[in-house]
Amino acid sequence: MNFAVLQFPGSNCDQDCVQVLRNVLGQSAHLRWHKEKSLGGADAVIVPGGFSYGDHLRTGAIARFSPVMQAVRTFAAQGGPVLGICNGFQILCEAGLLPGALVRNRSLQFRCEHVYLKTLTSDSPFTQGISGDQLLRVPVAHGEGCYFADAATLAQLNTNRQILWRYVNARGEADEHANPNGSLENIAGVCSEHRNVAGLMPHPERASEAILGSTDGRHIFESLIQWLTSRKAIQAA
Amino acid sequence: MTEPVITPELIQKHGLTPDEYRQVKEILGREPSYTELGIFSVMWSEHCSYKNTKPLLRTFPTKSSKILVGAGEENAGIIDIGDGLAIAFKVESHNHPSAVEPFQGAATGVGGIVRDIFTMGARPICAVNSLRFGEITNPEVRRLFSGVVAGIAHYGNCFGIPTIAGEVYFDKSYEGNPLVNVFCLGVLRHDQIARGAAKGIGNPVFYVGPATGRDGLAGAAFASQDLTDESAEQQRGAVQVGDPFMEKLVCEACLELLATDAVAGIQDMGAAGLTCSTCETAARAGTGIEIELSQVPQRGPNMTPYEIMLSESQERMLIIVKQGREAEVQRIFDKWDLPWARIGTVTDTGRMVVRNHGQIVADIPAKKIADESPVYQPEAREPDYLKQVRAFNLSQVPVTRNPLGNLQTLLAWPTIASKNWVYRQYDHMVRGNSVVCPGSDAAILRIKADCLPGSANETTTLKADKFIALSTDGNGVYVYLDPYEGGKIVVAEAARNLACSGAVPLGTTDNLNFGNPHNPELFWQLRESVRGLAEACRALDAPVTGGNCSLYNQNPSGPIDPTPTVVMVGQIEKPEHITTQWFKNEGDEVILLGEAADVGDPLFGLGGSAYLQCVLGQKTGTPPRCNLAVEKRLHETVLSLIRSGWVKSAHDCSEGGLAVTLTESCFSQMARETPRYLGAQIDLTAFSSIRLDALLFGETQSRIVISTTAAHAEQVMAAARGQGVPVARIGLVGGDSLRIATGDGALNCRVADLHDLWWNAIARAMK
Secondary structure (H helix, E strand, C coil): CCCEEEEEEECCCHHHHHHHHHCCCCCCEEECCCCCCCCEEEEEEECEEEHHHHHHCCCCCCCHCCCHHHHHHHHHHCCEEEECCCHHHHHHHHHCCCCCEEEEECCCCCCCEEEEEEECCCCCCCCCCCCCCCCCEEEEEEEEEEEEECCHHHHHHHHHCCCCEEEEEECCCCCCHHHCCCCHHHHHEECCCCEEEEEEECHHHHEEHHHCCCCCHHHHHHHHHHHHHHHHHHHHC | CCCCCCCCCHHHHHHCCHHHHHHHHHHHHCCCCHHHHHHHHHHHHHHHHHHHHHHHHCCCCCCCEEEEECCCCCEEEEEEECCCCEEEEEEECCCCHHHHHHHHCCCCCCCHHHHHCCCCEEECCCCEEEEEECCCCCCHHHHHHHHHHHHHHHHHHHHCCCCCEEEECCCHHHHHCEEEEEEEEEEEEHHCCCCCCCCCCCCEEECCCCECCCCCHHHHHCCCCCCCCHHHHHHHCCCCCCHHHHHHHHHHHHHHHHCCCCEEEEECCCHHHHHHHHHHHHHHHHEEEEEHHHCCCCCCCCCCCCHHHCCCCCCCCCCCCCCCCCHHHHHHHHHHHCCCCEEEEEEECEEEEEEEEEEEEEEEEHHHHHHHCCCCCCCCCCCCHHHHHHHHHHCCCCCCCHHHHHHHHHHHHCCCCCCCCCCCCCCCCCCCCEEECCECCEEEEHHHHHHHHCCCCCCCCCCCCCHHHHHHHHCCHHHHHHHHHHHHHHHHHHHHHHHHCCCCEEEEEEECCCCCCCCHHHHHHHHHHHHHHHHHHHHHHCCCEEEEEEEEEECCCCCCCCEEEEEEEEEEHHHHHHCCCCCCCCCCCCEECCCCCCCCCCCCCCCCCCHHHHHHHCCCCCCCCHHHHHHHHHHHHHHHHHCCCCEEEEECCCCHHHHHHHHHCCCEEEECEEEEEEEEEECHHHCCCCCCCHHHCCCCCCCCEECCCHHHHHHHHHHHHCCCCCEEEEEEEEEEEEEECCCCCCEEEEEHHHHHHHHHHHHHCCC
16 A cells, blocks of 8 residues: 655654554555645555644644645545544644644643553444454653543544544553543544544554564554555455 | 953953963964954863863773774764664763753753764764752752753654653752753764865855854853852853754754765854854864854844854754755755855865954964863862761661661662653654663664665665664762772763673763862862773773763852763664563572672772662762773673573662662563562572671672573573672562562562552652
């Protein structure tokens, strides 16, 4: 598959995503500069982590105006899969492609550590084949990852099963101690109503090689690759 | 605008002595202008010129077959790591700015050292820091501590560099004068080494990065004075403000530009800003340089030449471009939306000529100001307090009756306690190369193809990933109590940490944090500790590739403990040699390499120990001795055992002694709020001739605790004996408690309880 990994000024996990997609998972992946107006025929878009525009004004608030984001909007509207990681999640929320917002961690401190994630539904391109019992050990690294949405939005997210991942402890329970940032309902990642756009604060690309201590993050990319493969097969048929 | 008249008071205010001023006049053949006075003042500050330390620094071993760029040549040293690749690294202090404004002081420290590394043409791939603060119980200390940590986190995280290792000590002597030593390492191909030289007569000189403001005026000179309440207040304007986002853009743009081969020379504007970068590049190339200040982007109106030349506004670079290649520079900097300006030309006059709207405001021989700063050999005298230190003996110390209570106290002592409160605020995993994260003896980083800066010809491809290990150390209390032995231990411990992780040292960068060099007792501390550092670097094959001196560290109640810190970098041959400090499996054998205690030391390793300090409230006694031949043999032995595949964990004995080492070996961290505990049953009854406090908490040097499978234990014993290293089987891994049996009874505690004290101590103190 062909992945476009967006590159904004201040992106710093862009290269990490390319490394995993290309060298670990054997996909085609290329960086897409924010001033580009097209996605170069990509099958999927990754909006990577980092500090786009130095988090000036608000995380993701400036990046959403970059020319490439218009192409991402169009791509998403046509059902193309878009995954935002960390700052990418923040950008997608600012761009209105995902519900809710990410605010300052409740500790008021940046947090970098491994967490456990529980996958709540396999009904999305990013969670196919990931069972709820199979906890994912993946690192977080953010200062503003506290997921917030109003009560109506939260209710809707729950009803539509748009919450893809929650922070849990080693026993799979979404308790307060497992939550690194104070997110409502321990929400770590959500998807759009049409399920083709998703965002999460943890970094699956940092948990995709055994030498880095965990390969659990690979499941998310592999799910997406599998989804793209079967869609291609259907389109071909 | 009229410039101030130069008076003796003005000269003194600029930190120049009457003799130095005479030398200025001799060099110029006339009285200096106000701008020139400012230029000499910063260039001849200790921070830029090393005028009080140069003769000492020359005693460091600085050569090895792997050193490609040596100490003092450029902005950072460079070492070969094989296959045509190299690493550039250096440590630098930002102590005074951090005392005044902890967040920006520390943040800009990171910014400065990161720039030093990409200036060399290397892509920065990790950061390390070494910090010192007063007692954490003091609210003002907590303010400084949290500010510094947040500042480092802010800059490093946003720039996107993993802060992968560090250390923090808390001691009253640093109250009001914290130490903030920051380190950066980058990677590059041999043919990508960039030079800070203004080569090529007629080449244009470019200024790149944000506009010059009045921030950070003469910061280098400020860093070269005693820090007092008054100076701190007056000098608040000398602290710069950092923008890591800008730095990220400047770094990416510079690396992209360097790959085009359009650059003749490059230098960052760090300490002494435009002044230092222009005269140093000209001095290195043996050329001259002429700049026009009206072309320099300026943040404020009506800036004077003096202000423009001395500003330390951050994230600025000076680039000497090959004639005819200007368009490439413009294209790349426009792509990254970065300000740039052509401000001057390389000349053949050997002079640094500064004009403002055409009028000459400074005209100085570049080589003379850069290389011929005054050099002093300050007077040194052994301090009086050492008599008392040496008189201390154990007859004054009752043997402990509560070893478990002592162990618990030590584990919760902030200097020993886990630093997770600190490193969880740093992104220590970005770039996906952090193989061993903070929390083990040394951090380990992978170097893979995407770590390299871009290259037009891609001459070198990375055949296999490489692995480097990093450790930073510097026990200032030992150095205070015995500068020479303490200096040796600083280096020995760093090397030992590398050995425990499976690495062989490549080189060392040092940061000398000391008091006023004009105080003979303080200069003696400096001289003696450098003697120890140099001897240990030589003995352990870890040559010095550069570093930094920070003198004048003191607070109203006195000087800081003399604190040389080092960051040592080593290489690990194969990934299977990567070793961490925590126990791995139930049933493994625990083996002590080295003596249970140094019986030739009248204090058995308790002098200057954490035990004496935190349990008995005494900071005294001659610290443990370090026999470098013994140390070297130990490192070689543990490395050969690791390479044999027999070592499951290795952890060195340092602060808190054997008991703390064993306890820490029982912990590892799986995820947030999810520690992994693995207890051990330890039997030290064979050592009952040693005083209990010395056996458990003594800090005898040259010791490592390893674990191995029962099947390999005998081979390990035989191999160690064969290499002349004392060795003892001291127990088994297993269970959920740590039990240590001694000739004076056993101590026994649940690992979870010990972990809670150790892991949460700093968070509790910061609440």
